[in-house]
Structure formats: C-alpha cells, structure tokens
Amino acid sequence: MSGINQVSSDDAGWRFAQCFGDKGEVEDITEADIILPDENTKTDWVRPARQWESARLTSEEPPRPASGPVIIIIIASNLVADQPTNEAHTLQGITDTNHLLGTACVEFDHTGDYLATGDKGGRVVLFERNENKKGCEYKFYTEFQSHEPEFDYLKSLEIEEKINKIRWCKRQNAAHFLLSTNDKTIKLWKVFEKSLKVVAENNSSAQAGPNPPSPPPASALPSSGLPSSPSAAASSSGGTDVNGTPYLRLPRMTYHDTIVAAVPRKVYANAHAYHINSVSVNSDGETYMSADDLRINLWNLNISDQSFNILDIKPANMEELTEVITAAEFHPVSCNLFCYSSSKGTVKLADMREQALCDKHAKLYEEEEDPSNKSFFSEIISSVSDVKFSKDGRYLLSRDYLTLRIWDVNMDNKPVQTINVHDHLRSKLCDLYENDCIFDKFECTFSGDGKNVLSGSYNNYFHIYDTDATQDIVLQADKSAFKAKKIGGKNSKGAAGAGGAGGAGGKGGKNGKPIVDTENIDYNKKILHASWHPREDTIAIAATNNLFLFSKPGQSSSSTPSSGGTTTSGGAP
Known part of the structure; x- marks a missing residue:
C-alpha cells in the first residue's frame, strides 16, 4: 500500500453534520445555584452549588430547608448547541x-x-x-x-x-x-x-359537573326513518327521561x-456459556446467528427457547485452546454462507449446506506476516477484531490492530489491499501492551456502494480509504468540530488533514504522509464503533459520550463518481 495520498476533509467534501450527547464538561460549568422552595418561610432558599459540592466531599450534610423539591440551575459558558434536537438529551451528558x-x-x-x-x-x-x-x-x-x-x-x-x-x-x-x-x-x-x-x-x-355537556342537536342525530322514542326525545332535550330517570351515556x-x-x-437467553461478541441477521429474514468466544448458534427469530449450534471450536481439554472467535457475519445475499474471524488472524467462510456443524470451512483468508516484523506482540496484534461483507457480498473487510485488509471472496490466497492504519505505532507496542490499549477492538465498515472503507484510530480520528488504497481521508470526531460549526469558521482540528493522521498532529512528510508525533497521542480518545449510511455518504461515529454525524453533501454513495478522481473515485478492487 505504497504511495497512499492523504486528503483533508475540506478537499474531500466531508463536513461535520451533527453531534448528540455530552457537550458540556465539568470545567465548562462556571456557576451553579441550588434553589429549594422553603415550605416554612414560603421563600426560595438559594445556596451556591460549590457549597453543596464541598459538603459532599467532606461527607457532611449540606444545609437545606425542611421540605420541597430541589431545583438546580446551571449557568455554563462553553455549552454549544447543535442542530435542533430534544433539549433533554442535549444536556444529557451533564444530568444523566x-x-x-x-x-x-x-x-x-x-x-x-x-x-x-x-x-x-x-x-x-x-x-x-x-x-x-x-x-x-x-x-x-x-x-x-x-x-x-x-x-x-x-x-x-x-x-x-x-x-x-x-x-x-x-x-x-x-x-x-x-x-x-x-x-x-x-x-x-x-x-x-x-x-x-x-x-x-x-x-x-x-x-357530576354543574354544567353537563349538552346533547348533540337533533340535526346531528342519525336518521333511521323510525319514530323517535319518548326517552330519546327526553335525552336530546335534557338529562332525564319522562320518569325523571337519568339518561345513561x-x-x-x-x-x-x-x-x-x-x-x-x-x-x-441461556444459550451462551461465554461472552457474546457478534449478532448477525440472515438475508432470509427469519433467522439470525449469535457468536461467543467458542461457539456460534443459529436462531429462528420466532423461537426463543431453542437454537442450533453450527460451529464449536471448544477443545476437549481447555488447556489446548489456541484461538477464539472474535466476530461473525452472515453473507448479505446468500443465506447459507457466513464468515467468522479468529484471534489467530484468520477469516473463514463456511457453508451451512455442507453439514450441520460447520467445523470445516469452505475458504480460509490469511496473510502471512512479514518475518522482519515478527515480535513478542505479533500474536496479539494479528487478532482480527472485526469482519464485514460489502453490500453485494463480493468483498470482505477485516481489521486487526495495525491494518485493514480487503479480500475478494473468490480469492483467498492474498488480500486485494492491505492498508496500514497504525503502522506508526509499531515502535510503541510495548507501551500499548502496558496500558492495555493493544487489546482495543476497532470496528470497520464498507460504504453503501463498496468503494470506500472506514475504521477508527486514536485521538478520536477515523480514516476513510478508497478500495484502491490511493487516498486516506482523515477526520476527527471532537467537540471542536461542532464548535467550529457554531461560529461558522474553518476548523483545522475537527477537519484534520494530512497533519492529523493516526490520531496525532504533524506536518506533512514524504509522499503526502504525515510525520506523526507518537508521543502526543491520547489513547483514551479512540473511535471503536462506526456505521455507514446504506445509501448516502453519511457516517455515524461513536466517540466516548458523543455520537457524531459526518456527511458529504451533494453526493450519495450510490451516485457515479466524477471523472476528476476525488475522494470516492476508487473503483471496486
């Protein structure tokens, strides 16, 4: 994957669209008062919030009135509203x-x-x-x-x-x-x-009421052609019949x-002994499968008390366990095919028509590691964290800690493309192992037309590659994105270009690649989960307490790319 060209989000046409969730941090709150209506004095009893906070930290009972509800008024300086949404959820990051x-x-x-x-x-x-x-x-x-x-x-x-x-x-x-x-x-x-x-x-x-509702006028009553009864006449003119009996409505x-x-x-319930890591709905619309570390079960959506075990890799002796299942996905078109990935870095395709227990795979997708890159951490970083089919089922996308791989379903000897997402982190694997970040499971996804792939990184950066692996669009899901949108300015951080790849800033290097400052990466900010709109160039990014939406106006995923070779110009591999 040599010669990949990084493109800024402005050049690529991607724009921040919306943000839901926690827009206010604790340090953004400049003042707050606690207002409690005092039932004894009939006056509002106001105390600064800091007095209540200091009492909480010292385990003291803060002063308060005898009774009445508590009302908290927060005055914040840096809360930025996004597009009109439910107000209760706009401040949900603070209150919930x-x-x-x-x-x-x-x-x-x-x-x-x-x-x-x-x-x-x-x-x-x-x-x-x-x-x-x-x-x-x-x-x-x-x-x-x-x-x-x-x-x-x-x-x-x-x-x-x-x-x-x-x-x-x-x-x-x-x-x-x-x-x-x-x-x-x-x-x-x-x-x-x-x-x-x-x-x-x-x-x-x-x-009950002093002014009972008046009956409908005679003109509004249905005309049946029959003479009206005395009681009906009485009910239409008053509330009782001729004998004084109240009319029942x-x-x-x-x-x-x-x-x-x-x-x-x-x-x-009660079908998995180990942690469930994947759920996938079949294209037949009637069944789905669930996968845990060692087994995959097939369910009928209408039957909850019975499932069929279609894959079991649990050894007779658990001491002989060498790999676990990390992800599983049904083929989007052929209901008999499914794929699953393992901690050994392999992706396997299975056909349920061959046998009831699919312990023998139909195809094995595996790329041998370069011997020069082998290290103590090779087994950990080779574990596949996610696997996805393209919409037409022709290609497979797998993600391990350092790379993205695009496979042709019909060609299992080598991937069509290998994209180095975290190649700059090879020198930091020891530190990543100590802080457990080396076990982070990054997801990946295809675009609706299958011409682009998406996966996350650190510092809340995520990458969009075309399937020809010629362009790398880097964006950042950060609060600075909607702050820049609010003030209407160009955001150099939320719209990261070549200087923002890999989750750290840096100036452009050779071949348009950035010089990444690996010493300033915030490993607590990471994009693990993302989803691509099935018909448009719109992506949803989960970043800790926030949900970010980015879109590419004026062009949907199903549209024909322009001949100018812009962001999504790469054709299917």
Missing part, C-alpha cells in the same frame, strides 16, 4: 450519569432513515431522520432500557448491562424490530407508534397523544 458511561455500538437501519445506539448503561437510543431539514439531520426518536445488570450465582459472575451489538431486522410493517445483546442475553425489541386515547365523556362526568374515547413504545417480543 448513565450516558456518561459511553456509547458501545451504533447502527443504521436498512433504509438509513433510523439510527440506533447502545451504551454501557444498557440503554438503546433511536434517532429518526428529520425530513423537514435539508441535508443530513437526525432527531431523537425514542429510548428504552434494553438490559439490566445481572448476577450469575452459579458462577459468581456479574453480567454487565452494556450493549455489545445492535442489529436491525427487516421491516415488514409499521413497527421496527431490532436485536440487542449484552454478554449473555439477546432480546428482540418491537418499536412502534402507539395512539393514546382517553375517556372524554361518560355518564358520571355528565352528571356510553363512554366516548378521544385521541390524546401518540407515543413511541418499545416492548420485548422475544428473549433469547
């Missing part, structure tokens, strides 16, 4: 501690009109495309608690509520169906719009509001 736990996965649906995120607190948040706005813009749709923390008393093991994967099922009616999973349990959720109706009028309400329901409800339709 669960959101501070971070986004753990992000996924577009098959149309791209909806976007789902899962966090470490077990919540799923859905966003809907705002059709009233030009360009790419999403708005809050709904959220629900998908998983709760559990405890396995048999193994004395705590099961986290963190959402590992979210996968959309194909939509068949007005409702949405999606799968979400933590380490042990998979759930099928139905998300739908529900109309709320309330009782607007009944017999008791008609008699049938309750009448009226529309009140429409809410978005989420209900679990199926719970697929």
